[in-house]
Amino acid sequence: MYNPATMAALTATRKRELRRALEAIVGAPGVLSDPDELLVYESDGLTLFRALADFVVFPTSAEQVSAVVGLANRERMPFVARGAGTGLSGGCLPAEGGLVLSLMRMNRVLEVDYENHFAVVEPGLVNLHLSWTVGPRGFYYAPDPSSQQACTLGGNIANNSGGPHTLKYGVTTNHVLGLEVVMPDGEIVWLGGRTREASGYDLTGVFVGSEGTFGIATKIVVRILKKPQAVRTVLAVFDQIDQASAAVSAIIARGLVPAAVEMIDQLTIQAVEDAFGCGYPRDAAAALLVELDGLAVGMEAQAARIVEACRDAGAREVRAARDEAERQLLWKGRKSAFGAYGRVSPAYMVMDGVIPRTKLPYVLRRVNEIVAAHGLRVGNVFHAGDGNLHPNILYDPRTPGEEARVVAAGAEIMKLCAEVGGSISGEHGIGLEKSDFMPFIFSAADLALMQRLKNAFNPTGLCNPGKVFPTKKSCVEVGPVAHRPHAIEEKGLAQRF
C-alpha cells in the first residue's frame, strides 16, 4: 500500500534514472523535470492549491500511458492524469508528488459514425473541437461546460462535467457509451463499448466522475446528437430576486423542460453591462435567460408558455431574442460574467452547490445574508433550471483577514446546500477543495462503501491519491484563495463554467 509519509524527496541520481526510464517510453521531448517547467502544472483553474510533480510526461498512445503507469507502480510513485487544467477543485494536482501524465498530445477524433450517432475520441481532445468536427454534418456533442473552448473530453469524463444545457440533455455520463481505460495497475481494459448495453456491471457509469482515481481513459466513445431544427432564447427581467426564483419552478410547472434556464443577479448584470454592454437592464434585481430548442413546429407556442410563466411570476419585461446576433449577445453576457467580476473586485471565490430548485428563493436569500454577515459581497450567475448555484464571493486578498472570512462564508454556504437536501458539487468535483466537506452529505458508511469501490479499481492508491475523500492536506501548500481572472476571461472570450 502506498503511504505518502514514506515518500522521500528524490535524490538527484534517482531522478536522472527515472527520467531516462520515462524517456525510453515517451521520448526525451515528452518528459519535463526542470522545476521551472513543472511550475506550469502546479495548479488547475482553482489556485487555492498548488503541488509540484517530479515529472510531467506526454504520452501519445494507450500503450505509452500503460508503460508509464507500469513504471510508476514498480517505483511506487503516485501518478495523476491531466487534461487542459481547467478544473476548479484541484482534482488533477499531483497532491503527493510523483508523475503527471498530460494527455494533451492524445487529441485525435478517431472515428465518427453518423449513422449510429457516436464518435470515438482521445482524451486530450478539446470539448468544443468535437462539435466543430461533427458540426458540418449537422451533429454536435451536447455537454457544454463553459470552459468548453479549452477543457478536454478526458477531463470531462473525470469530473462528469455539466454546463448550461444539461437541464434537458443531461451531463457527461449520459453521453458516454464506452471507455478504453489504463487501469491503475497498467492493464488496458475496455469498459462498455459502442453499443448501448454491455455485459455486467456498469463500470463505465462508475468510472465517469471518479475524478481520475479509477484509472486513465485513453479512448472515449460518446454519443453525438442531431442539431435541433430551431432554437429560441427568452430574456425575463425581474425587480425582485424572489420573483426570478419562483419563475424557474413556474416554468417547470407548465410542463416545459427548456434546454437551459440561467439566472444572473443585479451585481453580475451591472458588472457585465459595464464591461460588455450586452443589453441587460442595469436596474434589474435579476434576469433569467431561458433557451428552448427542438422542432420548428410548436416553438412559438412553447415560447409563449415561457413568457406567460415569467409574467405570472412578476417579470417586468420578457422578450425573445429577435435574431441570432441578439441571442449571441445575451449569451455573451451570461458567459463573460466571470471576467466581468474583475472590474468590480480584485478577486473572487466561486462555489458550486446544488439545491432542489423549489428551495431557490430561500437559499438565495440565505446566501446573501451569510455573505453579508461576513462583511463581503456576492454575485450570483448560475444554472437555475437544475438548481446548480454558483455564488461568487468577491473580496480583496490584500485586506488582512478577508480571505479567512471568504473561506468561512463558503463553508456555511456548503452546509446550507446540504441542509436543504442538496449537494456540495454540481459539476466542479470534490478534488482537494471540498474533500473535507464530504461528511456534510455522506455518512461514514457511505464513504466506506465508496472507498471499497475505489479499492476494486485502485488497490494501491497510487492513482491520483489524496482526492475525493476527507484527508489531511499536509503535503499540499495551501496558497491564497484568490481567483484572479485570466486575460482572456477579462475580454469575455472564455469563462470558468
Added chain:
Amino acid sequence: MPDGLLDTLRATVGPANVLTGVDLSPYVVEGRTPDAAVFPGSTEEVAAVVTLAAGAETPLVPWGGGTAASVGVPAARAGIVLDLARLNRLLEHEPGDLTATVEAGLTMAALQAALRGRGQWLSLDPADGERATVGGVLAANASGPRRHLYGTARDLLIGVTVVTAEGVVVKGGGKVVKNVAGYDLPKLFIGAWGTLGVIVEATLKLRPVPDAERLVCVGFDRLKDAGAAVRAVMGSDLIPNAVELLDAAAAAALGVTAPGAALLVGFDGLAEQVEWQCAELGRLAGALGGREPRALPPETWPRLAAGAAGPGAVAVMTFSVLPAQAAELMEQGADAARARGLQTAWAAHAGVGVVRATLASEAGRLEPGPVAAALAEWRELARAGGGQATLERAPLAVKALVPVWDDPGAGGRIMQRVKRELDPKNILNPGRFVAGI
C-alpha cells in the same frame, strides 16, 4: 438453512412476515424452492435480515415483483427470498423539483398513477408495470420503447439507498438532478441483479406528461426496407420517443397486420408537433416502400416493452448492437433458426439497437440441441458487429448449453473485484450474474 435462523427471522420481522413450506410456491424459480421468504417492513428490518443471513452465511435473493426472477444463471443454493413488497411507499414528490423518492417495493404502475395525478411521469416504461417494482426494475435495468428518447434507469436514477451485504444502510447520489459529489454509486446498483446490495429506496428524475402522444405503424413488404426507414428516421429532424422494428411474426403477435415487417414510431409533445411529425414520417417511409401510417391504440405501448412475444415462447435472447445493424441481425438470426426448423419472432427498439428474439414452439417443447445451436449462432452474429447477447429466458437444459451472460472481457476481473469488496461473503444472489458473480 442453519438451525434457529428461522426463529430469529420471525422475531425480527414478525411471524406473519416469514413464509415457509407450501406458501413458498410463488417463489419457486426453475424448480428450486427457497428456504423461506421474508417480508421486512422497514429499511432497518431489511438491514437486520441481511445481517442475520450474513452471519449464517445463507444466500439472499432480493425480490420485487418476481417478473425477472428466472433471469440469470440458475443458483446452486436457493437461500432466503427477501421480498420488499411491504416497502411500497411514495416518500416524496415535489413537482417543482421534478423528482420523487420512493421505496423499492412500490410497483411501477402505482408510482406512475400517483405521478400522473400531478401531471408528471417517470420516463421509464418496462414490461409488466402492474407487478414490476421500482427496485426490481433498477436491479434488472429494465426498460421499454420510450428509452429511445428518454434513456434508461442510468439516466433517471439520481439517488439510491441500499443495504449492503453486511447489513449496513448506505446512500449514494442525492436528491438533486445534478450532482458530482463522490462516486456515482447509483450506476453501480443499476443492472447489478441484486448482487452488490439490496436497493431499498430510490430518488428519480421525472418529466412533465406531454400534451399529446401517438404511436403509428407503417407496414413494409420487406424487413430490409423497414430497416432503411429506421435509418432515414434517425437521420431526419424527427424527435420520436420510440422507434420499434418488428418482423412479420412479432407484428402478428402484437395484432398488427404487416406483410413483411412493421415500423412503429412514437411521438409526443404539443399536438401540432405530433401531427407534423406523423405526416413527415409518412413522407419519409413512403419513399422507401412503407404503407400509409396508421395510429395504434395506446394499449399497444406496454406490449412493445415485452418484446411482442407470441404464445409458446420457449427461449428469449436480447441483443445490444449498433442501431444500423438491427434489421440485419433480425434477418440473419431468423434465417439461422429457420435452417434448424425453429420458429422465431423478432422485435427491436431499433433506434438504440436493442433487439429481442423469441424462439417458439406450438407444442411448447423443443429439443435443447438445435435451440442451443441457434442461440449460440445468434450470439456470434451480435458479437461480430461489436454487440452482445443475453439469454434472458430458456429451459434449464438449454441454459446448461449456452451461457446466460455474454463475456464481459477483461472488465470481468474488475467486476469480480467489485463483488468481493462489496459482498465478501458472497451471500447476495451468489452465482447468478456474469463472470461467476
